[in-house]
Every structure is written in C-alpha cells, then in structure tokens.
Amino acid sequence: MEVRYLIDIDPGAILVRYNVKMEKEMTPEEAAAELYPKDEFIRSIAEAIFEGEEDDVVEGLKKAVASGKDPISLINGALMPGMAVVSRLYDEGVIFLPNVMMSADAMLEGIEYCKEKAGTAPEVKGKIICHVAEGDVHDIGKNIVVALLRANGYDVVDLGRDVPVDEVIDAVDKESPLMLTGTALMTTTMYAFKEINDKLLEKGYRVPFACGGGAVNQDFVAQYELGVYGEEASDAPKMADFIKENGDNIVKLREKFHKH
Numbered sequence: 001m002e003v004r005y006l007i008d009i010d011p012g013a014i015l016v017r018y019n020v021k022m023e024k025e026m027t028p029e030e031a032a033a034e035l036y037p038k039d040e041f042i043r044s045i046a047e048a049i050f051e052g053e054e055d056d057v058v059e060g061l062k063k064a065v066a067s068g069k070d071p072i073s074l075i076n077g078a079l080m081p082g083m084a085v086v087s088r089l090y091d092e093g094v095i096f097l098p099n100v101m102m103s104a105d106a107m108l109e110g111i112e113y114c115k116e117k118a119g120t121a122p123e124v125k126g127k128i129i130c131h132v133a134e135g136d137v138h139d140i141g142k143n144i145v146v147a148l149l150r151a152n153g154y155d156v157v158d159l160g161r162d163v164p165v166d167e168v169i170d171a172v173d174k175e176s177p178l179m180l181t182g183t184a185l186m187t188t189t190m191y192a193f194k195e196i197n198d199k200l201l202e203k204g205y206r207v208p209f210a211c212g213g214g215a216v217n218q219d220f221v222a223q224y225e226l227g228v229y230g231e232e233a234s235d236a237p238k239m240a241d242f243i244k245e246n247g248d249n250i251v252k253l254r255e256k257f258h259k260h
C-alpha cells in the first residue's frame with residue numbers, strides 16, 4: 001500500500017540531509033582553530049583567550065614581549081583577535097555565555113598585564129573620564145580605551161561599568177575633563193548617552209563626548225550635540241590629541257573622525 005504523508009515531504013530526504021549536517025558540524029575547538037591568526041605567538045595567545053586560560057594568556061604575552069613585541073600593540077594585535085573569535089562563535093551559537101565569561105576574564109587579565117608592562121607615559125597630557133553606560137556590564141572595550149589613553153599619556157578617571165547617568169555628570173563637574181568617553185554594547189543601554197548629553201548641556205558643559213561600543217553607530221551618536229563617534233579604541237587617544245591641538249569644537253571633531 002502506498003504511504004501518504006500529510007504534507008508533501010519525504011522524511012527519508014530529511015534524515016539524509018540531517019546526517020550530512022551532523023557530519024559537517026565541528027566542535028567549538030575545531031571551529032575556533034579555523035579562525036585563529038597564523039603568527040605563532042599571536043595564535044597561542046588567541047587560543048588561550050578562547051579557552052579562558054588566564055595563566056596561558058599572560059604566559060603567551062610574556063613570550064611575545066620577550067621576543068621584542070610592544071605590550072600595548074599586543075592588545076590590538078593579539079588579545080583582540082582572540083576575543084573576535086569568541087564573539088563570532090558566540091554570535092553563531094557555537095559557544096555559550098559561560099565560555100564567553102571565562103574568555104572575557106582571560107582577556108581582562110591580558111589587558112592588565114599589557115598595561116603594567118607598558119607603564120604610563122611620563123608627561124600627563126590631560127584628564128579624561130571613561131565609563132560604560134548605565135545597565136551595561138560589557139567593559140572589555142572600555143578597558144582597552146583606558147589602557148590606550150593611559151599609554152598615550154592621559155590621566156584617566158575610570159568610572160567602571162554600569163555607571164549611573166548622574167555619577168557621570170558629577171564626575172565631569174568635579175574633574176573638568178578634556179574629554180568624556182562612553183561605551184555601550186547593548187541597544188537598550190546606549191540611550192543613557194543622550195541623557196548624559198542633555199544633562200551636561202543643561203549645566204552648561206560642552207565637553208566632547210566620545211562614544212563607541214558594539215551597539216553604537218555614527219548615526220546614533222550624531223543625534224546628540226556633544227557626541228563624537230569612534231569605531232576603534234585607538235581613535236580615543238587620537239581624538240584627545242586632536243582636542244589638545246585644535247580645541248574642543250565638536251563640529252571639527254566630527255569632520256575629522258566621522259565617515260562622510
């Protein structure tokens with residue numbers, strides 16, 4: 001007797017396709033291995049970040065520094081590629097939150113080591129306040145921004161993560177910084193930047209407010225008067241240097257740093 005299906009699908013074909021998918025599916029380690037950078041030193045550091053092995057991250061960094069690599073350049077050159085592998089595989093659903101947390105801790109440990117190794121530049125160029133938006137705990141990008149600013153001779157007041165809007169305003173009140181930075185990784189938290197902008201203007205502060213982080217883009221930041229968008233952490237010291245040389249005109253900053 002002919003078997004009839006409720007809908008016109010042959011289960012045999014589905015099973016075959018499913019098997020093929022299973023054969024092709026990789027373990028997280030195999031998937032990561034395809035994404036690591038090729039350089040031997042960099043690869044071992046990226047691998048240690050992915051595995052969340054803090055000690056191995058620092059060990060790898062020590063070897064790279066001993067071989068003559070600059071500790072600050074290793075943040076962008078080795079730690080970031082490691083975290084990029086983690087971010088990509090998390091987005092693709094290959095790894096999950098606990099893995100990401102371990103990798104994030106390993107990454108932060110690595111940033112600390114690089115900061116210590118670099119020391120701070122002797123000349124202090126000016127004060128900058130850095131923070132992560134209220135409600136947001138994602139502080140890896142902010143920590144890189146802080147490390148690069150300090151390495152470039154700026155005195156950074158690091159307010160940390162999940163910082164209430166009023167705490168940021170109070171800090172600007174107290175420190176009169178050259179620049180304020182904000183990082184937001186979530187579409188729900190980035191609106192705190194607009195609130196900060198409005199409260200600063202109410203109080204008559206026209207401090208350049210450099211904003212970045214995964215959730216933020218140039219169109220969003222351009223909506224509030226003091227906002228200047230930066231895509232890369234390395235833009236932060238460039239913006240600060242620009243302010244020192246050319247003044248704190250937001251229009252000029254946008255002309256220089258926004259893509260047109």
Ligand code: B12
Pocket residue numbers: 083086087088090091097100101104135136137138139140141142144145181182183184185186187188210211212213214215229230231232233234235236
């Ligand atoms: C690591 C991570 C975590 C870690 C964070 C650890 C830590 N200490 O930071 C942990 C595991 C704790 C975590 C938790 C959560 N996370 Co999470 N997380 C990530 C992940 C995988 C990577 C983020 C990251 O660190 N990227 C690397 C850093 C270096 O990038 P960055 O911060 O953007 O910084 C770069 C630039 O933007 C720039 N930059 C940053 N700031 C600034 C500032 C200036 C001035 C300049 C110039 C430049 C600049 O410099 C850096 C590079 O040069 C992303 C996925 C992804 N693809 O981004 C999700 C992601 C951000 N998380 C997400 C979510 C939803 C969560 C949770 C709510 C999960 C949950 N269900 O509990 C919680 C959030 C809790 C909270 N209230 O904040 C979502 C956010 C979705 C959204 N659009 O709103 C993402 C996008 C994942 C996803 N695809 O869904 N997370």
